[in-house]
Amino acid sequence: MASIEQNVRYPQKRHYRQRAHSNPTADHKVDYPIHPDLMDWSKLYPEFPNKRVEFADVGCGYGGLLVALGELFPDVLSLGLEIRVKVSQFVIERIKALRLQEQGKHQNVACLRTNAMKYLPNFFYRGQLKKMFFLFPDPHFKESKHEWRIISRSLLSEYAYLLCEGGLVYTVTDVPDLNQWMVKCLDEHPMFERVSQEELDKDPVVPKLWDSSEEGQKVTRNDGPKLLAVYRRVADPFDSS
Amino acid sequence: MASITGNKEMLAVSGGNSVYLLERKNGSLQTLEPPVEDIKITTKKVPKKGETSSEHADKHMACAALSSCGRYLALATCRGTKSLLIWQLEGQTWSLISQRPIGRAASKIRFTNSASRVLIADKAGDVYSFSVTEPTKEKEWLLGHIAMLLDVTVSDDEKYIISCDRDDKIRVARFPNCYNINSYCLGHTSFVTSLSFLPHNLCILVSSSGDGCIKLWKYLEGKELLSIPINKYVPALDGEILPIKQCSVFQVSPEASLMSVCIGSSSKCPIFKIDGTDNLQVKLLCTIGSEDQEVWCTQFTKDNSMLLMKNNKMRPVEVWSWDENYDFLLNQNETELYEKHSDTFQECFSCPSIPSMLYRKNYDEPADKVKKHS
Numbered sequence: 001m002a003s004i005e006q007n008v009r010y011p012q013k014r015h016y017r018q019r020a021h022s023n024p025t026a027d028h029k030v031d032y033p034i035h036p037d038l039m040d041w042s043k044l045y046p047e048f049p050n051k052r053v054e055f056a057d058v059g060c061g062y063g064g065l066l067v068a069l070g071e072l073f074p075d076v077l078s079l080g081l082e083i084r085v086k087v088s089q090f091v092i093e094r095i096k097a098l099r100l101q102e103q104g105k106h107q108n109v110a111c112l113r114t115n116a117m118k119y120l121p122n123f124f125y126r127g128q129l130k131k132m133f134f135l136f137p138d139p140h141f142k143e144s145k146h147e148w149r150i151i152s153r154s155l156l157s158e159y160a161y162l163l164c165e166g167g168l169v170y171t172v173t174d175v176p177d178l179n180q181w182m183v184k185c186l187d188e189h190p191m192f193e194r195v196s197q198e199e200l201d202k203d204p205v206v207p208k209l210w211d212s213s214e215e216g217q218k219v220t221r222n223d224g225p226k227l228l229a230v231y232r233r234v235a236d237p238f239d240s241s
Numbered sequence: 242m243a244s245i246t247g248n249k250e251m252l253a254v255s256g257g258n259s260v261y262l263l264e265r266k267n268g269s270l271q272t273l274e275p276p277v278e279d280i281k282i283t284t285k286k287v288p289k290k291g292e293t294s295s296e297h298a299d300k301h302m303a304c305a306a307l308s309s310c311g312r313y314l315a316l317a318t319c320r321g322t323k324s325l326l327i328w329q330l331e332g333q334t335w336s337l338i339s340q341r342p343i344g345r346a347a348s349k350i351r352f353t354n355s356a357s358r359v360l361i362a363d364k365a366g367d368v369y370s371f372s373v374t375e376p377t378k379e380k381e382w383l384l385g386h387i388a389m390l391l392d393v394t395v396s397d398d399e400k401y402i403i404s405c406d407r408d409d410k411i412r413v414a415r416f417p418n419c420y421n422i423n424s425y426c427l428g429h430t431s432f433v434t435s436l437s438f439l440p441h442n443l444c445i446l447v448s449s450s451g452d453g454c455i456k457l458w459k460y461l462e463g464k465e466l467l468s469i470p471i472n473k474y475v476p477a478l479d480g481e482i483l484p485i486k487q488c489s490v491f492q493v494s495p496e497a498s499l500m501s502v503c504i505g506s507s508s509k510c511p512i513f514k515i516d517g518t519d520n521l522q523v524k525l526l527c528t529i530g531s532e533d534q535e536v537w538c539t540q541f542t543k544d545n546s547m548l549l550m551k552n553n554k555m556r557p558v559e560v561w562s563w564d565e566n567y568d569f570l571l572n573q574n575e576t577e578l579y580e581k582h583s584d585t586f587q588e589c590f591s592c593p594s595i596p597s598m599l600y601r602k603n604y605d606e607p608a609d610k611v612k613k614h615s
Binding site: 024025034035036117118121122126147152153154155156157158160161189190191236238 | 365366367382384385386387388408409410414415418419420421422424425427428430
């Protein structure tokens with residue numbers, strides 16, 4: 001009915017702009033549970049009291065991919081993580097509005113303002129995640145800032161811990177240097193194996209990476225390079241050697 | 242942080258940029274330090290606003306470790322070209338067998354049980370392994386945290402490596418395949434300062450933290466078994482929660498261990514007895530410490546002694562022992578042997594035992610104030 005639509009305030013991006021770069025190693029005042037047992041997910045997913053998050057969009061920006069994931073996988077809980085206050089606020093408002101606008105839908109997506117580099121193990125159990133997305137991460141070009149990159153040899157061990165065996169890491173960027181860096185880190189990590197193009201052609205998520213995220217749409221408009229690298233979390237080869 | 246360790250024959254005190262060895266039977270002192278060329282400061286560092294130049298130069302302290310066999314000594318220097326030096330005991334002399342650059346200042350160094358490697362947990366968040374058996378082999382990166390590391394340890398069977406950081410985390414990974422994280426021990430609410438294994442049940446990890454607690458964990462499962470709020474036993478005068486700098490554990494029977502605790506800004510060192518293997522019981526035995534000198538470090542040694550390092554101009558090193566009733570007594574004779582070296586040790590106390598940077602600042606980003614549109 002018209003009255004419901006009138007009450008739904010869809011947030012406008014221009015009120016939620018924030019500079020792209022944030023120092024992830026700084027002590028931001030961020031809420032996080034001391035232990036995954038202590039996290040109350042019912043506030044984010046009130047309609048799904050017995051489910052666990054399986055897809056994580058790390059650095060979800062304005063939430064384009066997140067919403068698309070929710071629609072593509074209605075039985076899976078997807079969570080967007082964003083460190084920038086204003087941007088995460090936008091996504092939270094957006095999801096609230098969508099849930100009101102389309103009753104019964106978008107209950108399986110939510111956004112958390114947090115520092116993914118520091119607190120992922122506080123939110124998720126070992127092997128809980130099935131997919132992790134790293135779309136257009138900050139390249140942090142300066143060599144002194146390389147340790148701020150979201151894909152690094154240290155953090156990949158954490159992601160390997162959070163993903164189940166067979167779980168997937170999707171990395172997307174339009175910066176060739178960053179793509180090379182991410183591919184190198186992932187190739188060198190013994191618990192990740194690159195997914196073939198053949199398999200990617202069959203993956204329904206792949207097209208969404210370009211056409212649902214705001215950054216992806218920008219790259220398409222500007223005809224920029226579409227550098228995708230997807231890896232599967234595999235068993236530790238050390239045990240079988 | 243300056244520290245003390247030792248065995249039946251000697252004590253090793255680290256501080257400044259060297260390690261001081263004290264022979265226990267006669268109190269003689271030997272200083273082991275980097276070769277002369279290294280002591281020169283290669284780059285002139287400008288003190289930051291508000292810092293005096295001496296505060297700045299002493300921001301880091303050297304770290305030392307003694308292998309459990311007593312034949313190797315390692316020192317990670319913090320001035321000049323930061324390096325890891327390893328000495329080997331040949332007869333009565335310590336000869337330098339290795340010197341390799343380390344890059345970043347070390348928070349803690351340790352030998353593995355077999356003394357085949359030295360592990361360095363550095364302030365940038367990384368753990369590096371240096372071979373002892375191959376003294377010129379290049380260092381190997383083992384793992385990294387985002388936050389600064391405060392301690393690292395490897396299980397006796399050398400199957401697991403445990404590291405703890407400024408961001409309250411304890412991470413348990415496989416060893417030497419350290420990229421394979423096994424579990425996290427989550428529960429501390431402040432920086433984690435030290436890690437030890439409960440000697441009478443090695444499946445249990447003992448951790449100390451800036452949150453004022455000692456926690457015991459079944460580390461392979463990441464399960465917290467017990468939390469001991471030290472401030473309950475040794476309350477601060479103003480009710481503030483004091484951070485725990487470190488603790489030391491020592492087995493006294495197949496089912497019991499002692500634990501001594503070093504508290505930040507406190508002259509008191511409580512000693513506990515931990516009984517049981519699955520069902521743990523903790524009892525406070527006594528609290529050592531008098532006068533107003535801060536206890537800097539506590540360490541049990543294999544010969545049933547307990548060492549205390551105190552910020553005391555006359556007596557920086559104390560040696561204690563206990564009787565069958567767990568009454569602790571100062572070993573007067575041995576403690577007096579070390580008094581003549583008190584001046585040498587003063588530099589160990591030149592920077593705070595708990596640097597203020599360990600505490601989180603929790604700042605608000607400028608964009609935290611979001612305009613709500615009604």
